[in-house]
């Protein structure tokens with residue numbers, strides 16, 4: 001599995017904050033044997049986010065595309081809308097599990113509007129902006145990620161065991 005990470009942060013794009021979330025996710029993936037083949041940081045601009053995600057998915061840059069940041073309710077938080085605009089299919093269960101599991105860590109988990117879904121052969125997952133929140137949310141859905149990627153890419157094997 002190849003992964004790509006897109007950090008959404010106005011402060012990061014202005015050079016006012018060092019991105020800790022992208023590297024934290026890269027480390028999480030590396031520990032699980034997944035190579036991060038592309039990383040970028042852009043501002044919370046919906047059109048730019050949609051265009052970047054679509055280009056990465058359509059260019060077969062990665063099998064798994066993670067975003068971090070901009071999932072909340074601040075005026076500039078537009079990641080879920082920008083993601084949904086370019087998805088072929090939404091996978092509601094990922095958001096449901098991320099919020100359910102994260103509520104055991106913080107009541108603020110319910111503020112994240114993160115979604116996940118499929119474009120072409122790529123699985124795209126939104127994660128919150130803080131390094132801790134991003135890793136906790138990815139950890140919550142990780143047990144289903146390799147199987148989801150295999151199925152998205154046409155694995156015909158029976159799921160039942």
Ligand SMILES: Nc1nc2c(c(=O)[nH]1)N[C@H]1C(S)=C(S)[C@@H](COP(=O)(O)OP(=O)(O)OC[C@H]3O[C@@H](n4cnc5c(N)ncnc54)[C@H](O)[C@@H]3O)O[C@H]1N2
Pocket residue numbers: 007008009012017018019020021022068069070071072073074077101102103105106108109110111112113127128129130131132133134136137
């Ligand atoms: N399992 C968890 N789930 C959630 C957490 C959590 O700690 N654990 N936090 C919750 C909170 S609080 C919010 S609000 C929501 C939505 O978060 P956003 O996606 O909107 O996150 P941002 O506003 O973009 O960032 C929040 C905060 O994190 C720091 N930050 C952001 N980006 C970076 C970065 N690239 N590098 C370092 N630090 C970053 C910064 O202090 C921001 O103010 O999610 C809940 N879910």
Ligand SMILES: O=P(O)(O)OP(=O)(O)O
Pocket residue numbers: 008009010011012044069074129
């Ligand atoms: O600058 P950002 O986009 O990282 O947002 P926040 O102000 O929520 O940290």
